[in-house]
Amino acid sequence: MDIGLVPELLVTSLGESLDFWCGLCGFEIVYERPEDKFACVGLGRSRVMLDQRGAGRDWETGPLERPYGRGVNFEVHVPAVQPLVERLRAARWPLFLAPEVRTYRVGAEAVTVEQFLVADPDGYLVRFQADIATSPSDMA
Numbered sequence: 644m645d646i647g648l649v650p651e652l653l654v655t656s657l658g659e660s661l662d663f664w665c666g667l668c669g670f671e672i673v674y675e676r677p678e679d680k681f682a683c684v685g686l687g688r689s690r691v692m693l694d695q696r697g698a699g700r701d702w703e704t705g706p707l708e709r710p711y712g713r714g715v716n717f718e719v720h721v722p723a724v725q726p727l728v729e730r731l732r733a734a735r736w737p738l739f740l741a742p743e744v745r746t747y748r749v750g751a752e753a754v755t756v757e758q759f760l761v762a763d764p765d766g767y768l769v770r771f772q773a774d775i776a777t778s779p780s781d782m783a
Contacts, residue, residue: 649683650717651692652767653701655709657682659764660693667734668719668727668761668769689719710766718770724757727771731761739768744775753778 654660657680664670664684673690675682680695696707721727728742740760746753758772 646688646690649690649692651694651702652763652765653696653703653707653711654693654763654765655696656764657693657695657698660695663736663763664691664693667730667736668771669721669730686719687721691717710762712765712767716760716768716770718772721771721773724759724771724773728759736761740770751779 652660661672661682661684665672668686670684670686670689670691673683673685680698681693683690683692685691694701724742728738731738738759739762740758742757742759744755744757746755748754754777755775756772757775758770760768760770762768
């Protein structure tokens, strides 16, 4: 599998993060180093590394306060968003942005997607997105 970019997120609790990413969002552990409180999780072609802060080497460039990851969201392509939304709602996990259908211009094409955003236990935003249609763009 060709993976070009894999973010590594500092997390407060690896266990809570795995409950969210794997238990609620459908990711699976690709590999882990329990002695370092580290895991790489994957869903389809997406990968995220989770590293518990203070358990091993941390790459902190400045003060770290919640919510982590301000100014970034991680887009994850899924076949459909509704099953994931239903799982999160059943667990009473709040959505940052309710499901919506949006059309974006991508070069000469218009891509229509269904998407929603949810924050993980540390506040990292994850945007789950499913393609609905692609057509020639008439967007100005």
